[in-house]
Structure formats: structure tokens, C-alpha cells
Amino acid sequence: MGWDRIYEQASTGVFKASSGELLIGKPGGIEWSGPDLPVASVGSFVESPDGTLFANSGSFSYPTLDPPFFSYQGSGSYRLSVGAVQWEQAGNQLAPVTALVTAVDGVLYVGTNRFLAKAQDGAWTAAGENVEVTDLLVLADGRMLVAGPPPHGAREAGTGEMLLSDTNCAYACGVSSMAETSGNALLVAAYGGFYAGGENLGVYRSTDDGETWSLALPDIGNVRALDASSDMYLLAGTRGPAKQGNPGVGLYRSLDGGETWAPFVDGLTNTEVHAVYSSSGIEYAGTEDGIYVSSGGGTWSADGLPGDTVYAFVDAADGLLAGTSSGLFRRTAPNEWRRFGTGLEDRSVLSLLVTEFDDEELIVAGTDAGVYLSRPGLITVGQEPPAVPVSASRFHAPFPNPANDLVTLRFDLEENGHVRIRAFDTLGRQVAQPVDQSFQAGPHEVPWRVSGLASGTYLLRIEAGDVLSTQRVVVLR
Numbered sequence: 001m002g003w004d005r006i007y008e009q010a011s012t013g014v015f016k017a018s019s020g021e022l023l024i025g026k027p028g029g030i031e032w033s034g035p036d037l038p039v040a041s042v043g044s045f046v047e048s049p050d051g052t053l054f055a056n057s058g059s060f061s062y063p064t065l066d067p068p069f070f071s072y073q074g075s076g077s078y079r080l081s082v083g084a085v086q087w088e089q090a091g092n093q094l095a096p097v098t099a100l101v102t103a104v105d106g107v108l109y110v111g112t113n114r115f116l117a118k119a120q121d122g123a124w125t126a127a128g129e130n131v132e133v134t135d136l137l138v139l140a141d142g143r144m145l146v147a148g149p150p151p152h153g154a155r156e157a158g159t160g161e162m163l164l165s166d167t168n169c170a171y172a173c174g175v176s177s178m179a180e181t182s183g184n185a186l187l188v189a190a191y192g193g194f195y196a197g198g199e200n201l202g203v204y205r206s207t208d209d210g211e212t213w214s215l216a217l218p219d220i221g222n223v224r225a226l227d228a229s230s231d232m233y234l235l236a237g238t239r240g241p242a243k244q245g246n247p248g249v250g251l252y253r254s255l256d257g258g259e260t261w262a263p264f265v266d267g268l269t270n271t272e273v274h275a276v277y278s279s280s281g282i283e284y285a286g287t288e289d290g291i292y293v294s295s296g297g298g299t300w301s302a303d304g305l306p307g308d309t310v311y312a313f314v315d316a317a318d319g320l321l322a323g324t325s326s327g328l329f330r331r332t333a334p335n336e337w338r339r340f341g342t343g344l345e346d347r348s349v350l351s352l353l354v355t356e357f358d359d360e361e362l363i364v365a366g367t368d369a370g371v372y373l374s375r376p377g378l379i380t381v382g383q384e385p386p387a388v389p390v391s392a393s394r395f396h397a398p399f400p401n402p403a404n405d406l407v408t409l410r411f412d413l414e415e416n417g418h419v420r421i422r423a424f425d426t427l428g429r430q431v432a433q434p435v436d437q438s439f440q441a442g443p444h445e446v447p448w449r450v451s452g453l454a455s456g457t458y459l460l461r462i463e464a465g466d467v468l469s470t471q472r473v474v475v476l477r
Contacts, residue, residue: 015045017053030055035086037078053080054455055087079455097366100353101136103144108355108364109157110371111136116146116157119371127157137178139186147175147188154178154188163210164190173201179226181234181257186210189223189236203236205258217252217261225286230278233297234258237273237285251276251285253297267300268292277313279320286310291322291337304337305329314352317361323349328365343459344372370457398448398460402474409435409446411462416441419464423473425456450475 013025024031025042037055044056055078078087099111108119111133118127135147144157154163154175163186164173173190180186186209190201203217203226217223217236225237234254250271253264265271268285275286283294290306305324312323320331321340325348330340339345344365351366363374396410409421421435434448450458453475460473 013042013044013056015047017047018051023053023055025055035080035084037087051082054078055080096348096350096368097371098350099133099136099147100351100364100366100371101138101144102353102355103138104142108353109136109144110366111146111351134175135177137180139180140184145178147178149174153190163188163206164204164213176222176224177226179228179234181228182231183207183257185257185259187216187226187228187234187258188213189226191222203258203261216254216258220249220252224274225276227276227278228258230283235264235276235278235283235285236261237276239272250287251300264294264297265300266298267294269302274309274311275313279313279315284313284320284322286313286322286324293334302335304331304335309348311348311350312352312366314354314363316354316363321352321363323352323365328352341374347372398473402476403450404476405449405451407448407450407473409448409460410444411464412443413439413441413464417465419444419462421446421463422461423453424459424461431458 009026011024011026015023015025017023021032021034023034023045025045030037030042042055046054046056048054080087096113097110098113099109101109101111103109109127110117110119113132115131116127116133116136131148131152133146133148137145137147139145145154145163146157147154150173152175153173155161156163164175175188175190177189178187184207186206188204188206190204201218202215202220203223204213205216206213221239223236223238225235227235227237232255234257236252236254238250238252249263249265250268250273251264252261254261268287270287270289270292272288273285274288275284277284277286281296283297284303285292285294285300286309288309290308291303291310292300293303294300305322308324308326310322310324314321314323316330318330318340322329322331322337327344327347328340328349329337332338344367347365347367349365349367353364353366355362355364365372365374396412398407398409400407411419413419416439418438419435421433422430423432423434425431431453432448432450435446450473455476457474
């Protein structure tokens with residue numbers, strides 16, 4: 001049996017539509033005669049009975065190698081309805097959100113481990129290259145910088161102009177974090193990688209808007225976090241284990257705007273630092289074993305959440321928030337953090353942002369499975385949950401999840417009572433009320449048919465007496 005070549009480039013999936021047209025997924029999108037698909041890679045297709053096409057998007061890395069080397073990871077589905085002229089996002093973008101920033105035009109930008117996207121007019125759209133984004137920074141003059149792995153480095157959004165040249169890096173470098181000081185000095189944490197054989201570079205500093213650079217903190221490993229929120233000094237958090245070219249120091253401090261740096265680790269017993277932050281005269285370090293604090297540059301001391309990896313900090317109206325491997329927490333007192341809101345208990349919160357929406361505070365949480373918002377009308381985060389006794393009623397995760405037809409809602413009641421379960425979409429709109437009745441004490445299972453709902457993520461708000469819980473269910477078609 002012989003084979004005929006129908007497509008001469010690398011392909012990630014092939015599908016024949018009911019119209020007879022052949023759709024070929026490729027690392028750069030999709031090969032066919034219809035509308036362009038605003039994603040980098042397409043891994044699979046499906047067609048509904050009414051002719052609507054669905055494309056499963058993913059990502060790729062190092063496609064120019066011979067042979068190409070691809071890393072397939074789904075980042076959501078796109079839908080093309082019959083007669084439509086463009087694809088629409090179908091459901092959440094399930095990529096880990098590692099960076100968040102609001103540009104001067106008020107547009108929210110999201111950086112993931114696969115692409116850069118923006119939220120505008122109630123919709124998510126692609127924005128720029130479909131590559132891993134490690135950090136985002138809006139400069140004082142309104143320009144936005146995007147950081148990424150080798151060979152992308154740090155570049156200006158819109159123009160694509162690189163900040164660090166190969167002359168600075170010696171090889172095509174990657175950038176893990178960036179900061180701008182009050183004195184308008186620009187800091188960029190550069191590192192090696194695939195092209196540089198893992199060489200560690202350190203923190204570069206520029207005082208002329210990126211025209212020239214000096215290596216202010218060399219050979220310290222990957223600097224995961226830079227903080228310039230304090231007028232007194234700057235903080236840099238790094239990978240901690242000692243190895244060749246890396247002395248194993250987890251935190252550095254600069255008292256002169258980033259020109260010189262010194263280790264800042266007294267009392268820091270975990271040197272795997274993922275986040276650094278200054279707030280109200282206190283410095284915070286988020287590590288792989290909880291939070292550490294230092295007052296005025298003194299000795300570090302443990303401040304709670306042991307066992308959690310801490311990825312991000314932000315100041316909100318309700319106090320200081322921390323994003324961790326087990327959700328979102330608020331600092332209520334020294335060495336005391338309480339879970340903040342409901343809906344993020346099973347999510348890793350990788351990035352945090354506080355901005356405004358209709359003159360009210362908007363909290364944005366970038367998680368390992370997309371973006372969560374807190375504003376009036378949304379129930380994902382933002383309200384302190386009531387204290388629930390250990391012996392109180394329990395609500396289990398819906399099963400199956402994801403689902404396309406029938407979902408079983410499971411809960412155990414400590415005593416007789418009324419249970420109400422409402423379903424909301426990600427815009428905060430109620431779309432269903434599968435349960436609203438009284439039950440006897442004990443375990444219960446209630447079937448809920450979701451075949452009438454569109455593909456996407458829905459939040460279940462569960463109320464039983466004074467017990468309140470939130471669960472998440474994903475509907476796939």
C-alpha cells in the first residue's frame with residue numbers, strides 16, 4: 001500500500017469537514033480556505049451536527065529545528081458557527097496565567113505559558129506572539145514590555161523590539177522578571193536556556209530607556225521576582241539551590257536603585273523564592289515553604305502558610321493578598337493568613353492584579369487554569385467565607401467533570417434542611433438552578449442535565465442553612 005503526500009509541512013492534526021473540505025492543523029495555526037484561527041497551534045477538530053466546527057488549540061516550541069520539536073498542550077477550544085466569518089473562544093482558556101497587567105488604555109493583558117492575550121469588550125483575544133510569557137511590565141511612559149524564554153527575551157509589545165541584544169547576553173537570552181524603579185532605571189532578569197546551554201546571566205540595568213545596559217547582578221541563577229515598590233531599596237528573589245555558577249542565595253537587596261546588590265537572607269530558611277513584595281514598611285518573600293517577612297530590612301522570620309508555594313502578592317482594599325499553590329489568602333494579623341473568598345480552593349494562584357471596573361475594585365487572579373475575577377455580580381472570589389465547623393455539611397465535587405450530558409451533584413447533610421444550588425457562567429449570570437428543595441440528614445446525589453448549556457466553565461453556588469460552598473463544573477460539547 002502506498003502513501004500520497006497531501007501536505008508538505010509539519011502537521012498537528014487533520015480533519016475532513018462534512019462539506020468535504022480538509023482542515024489541517026499546523027504549529028502556526030490552520031491550513032484551509034476559511035477564516036484564520038487566532039492561535040498558534042491546532043491539535044484536533046470536531047464538527048457538531050449543525051455544522052459548527054470546533055478546533056482544539058495548543059502551543060509549540062522550537063519549530064524551526066530539523067526535525068521540528070513540538071510541545072503539545074491544550075489552551076482551550078475555538079468555535080466557528082455556520083456562516084460565521086471568525087472563530088470565537090469556546091470556554092475558558094485553560095493555560096496557567098503567570099503574568100497580569102493593565103495597560104494605560106485600560107485593557108487587561110494576560111501572559112500564560114503559551115501565549116499573550118487581552119480582555120477587551122467582554123472577550124478574550126490573542127495579542128502578539130504565541131509564546132510563553134513570564135512577565136509583563138507597563139513603563140512610566142505607557143509602553144508595555146513582554147518577557148519570555150529564549151530566544152524571545154524581553155521585547156516591547158507592538159513593535160517586537162528586543163531590549164537585550166545578543167551582545168549583552170552572549171547568546172539569545174530569556175527573561176524571567178522585570179521592574180522599573182522610581183528613578184526610571186529599568187531592570188531585566190536575563191537567563192540562558194536552550195540556546196545558551198543553561199548559562200545564568202543575572203540582572204541587567206539600564207538608565208537610558210534601554211539603549212545601553214550594565215550587568216549589575218551577575219551569575220546568580222534565574223531571578224524569578226523583582227520588586228521596585230519601595231523607595232528605600234529593591235528586592236530580587238532567585239532560585240536557591242547552590243550549583244555551578246549559582247551561589248545558592250535566595251534573596252538580594254539593592255539600596256542604590258539596582259546599581260549594586262548584596263545577599264539578604266538572614267533568617268530565611270527556604271531560599272527557593274518565587275515572589276517578593278514591599279507593603280507598609282514590611283518586606284514579604286514568597287517561598288516554596290510559606291511566607292517570610294522582614295521589617296525595615298531586618299532579619300527574616302516565618303509568617304505563615306508553611307508547606308505552600310507562594311507565587312504572588314498584591315495590596316487590595318481588604319488587605320494584603322497572597323496567591324499560593326492552594327488558593328488565595330489574606331493576611332489578617334502577623335503570622336496569620338485566612339483563605340480569601342470561595343472558588344479558588346483547588347487552584348494554584350500564580351499572579352495577582354488589583355485594578356478598577358466601573359469605579360470599583362477589581363481583583364484579578366491568574367491561576368493554573370485561567371483567569372478568575374472578583375467584582376460585583378461575580379461569585380468566584382472576593383468575600384470572606386463564613387466559618388464552617390469541621391462537623392458541618394459537606395459538598396463534594398460534581399461528577400463527571402468535565403461533562404456533556406448528566407452531572408451528579410453530591411452532598412452530605414449534617415441535619416435536615418433546605419438546599420439551593422445555582423449555576424452561574426463566568427460573567428456572573430445565573431444560567432440554572434438544579435436544586436431548590438428540602439432534604440433529610442445524610443448523603444444525597446441529585447442528577448443535573450447540562451446538555452442545554454454551552455461549552456464552558458460554570459460555578460455552582462451551594463447554600464444549605466448557614467453553610468455556603470462553591471464548586472466548579474466544566475461543560476464540553
